[in-house]
Amino acid sequence: DVVNAYGPTECSDDVTHATLTPGTETRHAHIPIGTAVRNTRLYVLDEDLRPLPVGVRGELFVAGTGVGRGYLDDPARTAAAFIPDPFSTTPGARLYATGDIARHLPTGELEFLGRRDHQVKIRGQRIELGEVENALRDLPGITDAVVIAHTDPNNQTRLAAYTTGPLLPAQTRTALATTLPETLIPTHITTLxxxxxxxxxxxxxxxxxxxxxxxxxxxYRAPGTLEERLLAELFAEVLSVEEVGLDDDFFTLGGHSLLATQLIARIRSDFGVQLPLRTLFETPALEPLAAEVTALIAEGAHDGGHTAGVETLLAEIEHLSDEEVEALLSGSAGPAAGPTQVAPAAGPTQVAPAAGPTQVAPAARPAPVQPAAGPAPAAGPVPGRPAPGADAHRPTHASTRL
Structure with missing residues (x-):
């Protein structure tokens, strides 16, 4: 057997232990990190510090005796990472925001899924870079892989992968297409x-x-019909590209959800038809999309002069959940709702050794938040906590702890 010990330096290193056996179930490269050690409480929370149900991913927070007091001579960083504990009645108790993404398993254990600062949003879909990296490492011929989000010259966010091993980039892309939706396949793959x-x-x-x-x-296949030629011009204008052929895909050329609203608004205005925004997600290539427009014209599905503007379309896409956008982009159904029970992982209650004599309270520590009534207390946004993706520079290596 192997013991998998997880924990940040800011919390006396180990905060969970998981005993792994040959029969331990794993999901790709994700393995259980176990349950809390003594005098430690673990929470998987959303952005408003509300506990999440079993199976739902969120940020992992640590509470208990092992949580450090802060970073030496760095009150700003301390305030962002060591926040008041809304689940404790102990004055001054704090939670440590690990920056790690995890979820509760039905077994009661926790599963580590990746870093919070390695989560990006592309074409309206939240993407875990670690998920793509794990899929790459699972391929025969790939010995290691890293995936980053990079901004191209058109200010569009794209995935770029770096791999080691004998597998060629074209072979890698083909192999990934059998396991991942198109939106998760890196635009460019570099072999190192x-x-x-x-x-x-x-x-x-x-x-x-x-x-x-x-x-x-x-x-390149040149547009033939009038509708195809006009639509190709709209693609080129909205996407800032020179030429668009019948087989070109709106999203592959750099389109995303906001540009999609602009294109649909132009289609509705220029063709006089009420083309649903959802249709673009389902048929993003020029030729089939032009066929949809042609069919609407033939059916007389005009909008009566009441063409929806970009504001209306933005409202339309705002009503789509992340899961719905992901389903439209990947061609699969949205995920089923998970269980609603919440059970913070807590270890035994034996007393651990007291903190060392060198621990000092951080400057300007925020006042503790009293817990709300009920089993799942809600807490508002905490001042100093970065928004998702804004903590890319939070160190993931061992940091000096007081």
Whole structure:
């Protein structure tokens, strides 16, 4: 058997233990991190610090005796990471925001899913970079992989992957298409001899070469009908590209949900038809989309001069949940709702050794928040807590703790 010990330096290192056996169930490269050690409480919370049900991913927070007091001479960073504990009645109790994404398993254990600062949103879909990395590492011929989000010259966010091993980029892309939806397949894949490493042996993402984000276009087929030619001009205008062929995909060319609203508004205005926004997600290639427009014209599905503007379309897409957008983009149904019970992982209650004599209270510590009534107390946003994606510079290595 192997014991998997998880924990940040800010919380006396180990906060969970999981005993792994040959029969332990794993999901790709995700393995259970177990349950809380003594005098430790663990919570999987949403952005408003509300506990999440079993199976729902959120940020992992640590509470209990092992939580440190803060970072030496860094009150701003301390206030962002060590926040008042809304689930404790002990004055001054704090939660440590790990920055790690996790979820409760039906077994009562926790599963580590990746870093909070490795979560990006592309084409309206939240993407865990670690999920793509795990899929790459599962491929025969890939020995290691890193995926980053990169902004191209058109200010569009794209996925770029770096791999080591003999598998060629074209082969990698083909293999990924059998396991991942199109939105999770990196636009560009770079093969490296070795990954750049930091002095402590972790992959140095800052040292990765700048990716060439030019995408491979399908062989050009010229639009033929009037509708195809007009639609190709709209694609080119909205996406800021020179030429669009019948097989070109709106999203592959750099489209995303906001540009989709602009295109649909132009289609409704220029063609005089009420084309649903959902249709673009379902048929993003030029030729089939032009066929949809042609069919609406033939059916007389005009909008009576009441063309919806971009504001209306933005409202339309705002009503789509992340799951609905993901389902539209991937062509699959949205995830089923998980159980609603919440059970914070807590370990035994034996007393642990007291903190060392060098621990000092951080400057300007916020006042503790009293817990709300009920089993799942809600807490509002905490001042100093970064928004999702804004904590990309939070160190993931061992940090000096008071």
């Amino acid at each position: 001899d070795t990954m750049p490493l930091t002095p402590n042996g972790k992959i140095d993402r800052a040292a990765l070469p700048t990716p060439d984000l030019t995408f491979e276009r399908t062989p």
